[in-house]
Amino acid sequence: MIITTQRSSIAQAIDATLTALGWIGFFYLFTKGVASIIDGTYDSPRIAILDPFLPTATTLAAYLLVAAFNALLLVLWARYRKLFFKDLRRVRAPAPIDDASVAQHFRLSCNQLREIQDSRVTVIYHAPDGAIAHLETDQLRMQRADDDKAYVAVKVA
Known part of the structure; x- marks a missing residue:
């Protein structure tokens, strides 16, 4: 990281946990998608025209769902920070120097x-x-x- 700031141990643990869950979810979806492509088994009804695009569409839908959930978390975190830490953001004028x-x-x-x-x-x-x-x-x-x-x-x- 270019800029590092000190964080509390709780914030660091939450960050590490969410990051680990994200990577676990990614690897699960990736391996499940690759395995289903190799086996040729899909858990959905067959439509002849959509068969080539179905795995890609399902994967993209899962990625969009994860992205929407991350965006929701980000907005909630920003609202929380804005509400409870507004005094830290206040720009204070420097003391006049004589x-x-x-x-x-x-x-x-x-x-x-x-x-x-x-x-x-x-x-x-x-x-x-x-x-x-x-x-x-x-x-x-x-x-x-x-x-x-x-x-x-x-x-x-």
Whole structure:
């Protein structure tokens, strides 16, 4: 499976049981159909025109019945999940993040963050450890991220 989620042991047991029953039913119908074709015995009245198509039609009818039953189970399961677990589906808006926490996360001052937000172009240089080492904005000044008191006049377009 591509996506795996943790399930309760009861749900896993139900899933395994239904899957096993499905495979058992499939093999039973398959072997019964193959055996009846080999023996040439059918448990239905003979109609000369339909004789070649009767095993196929019976098998298709059984498959359609199983598919309809599976669809019914799926719809009932979806209704159950929708009814009892509607609180889990509710999309919650993320908590608003203020500028102070963003600046603290990136180890910037509030003034540096405001300058980055106001600029149209920002070039960020990183130190080898991944921290912000240097900032260049389209404003008339350039400042170091680790020392917000040092300003150098540079025009960056």
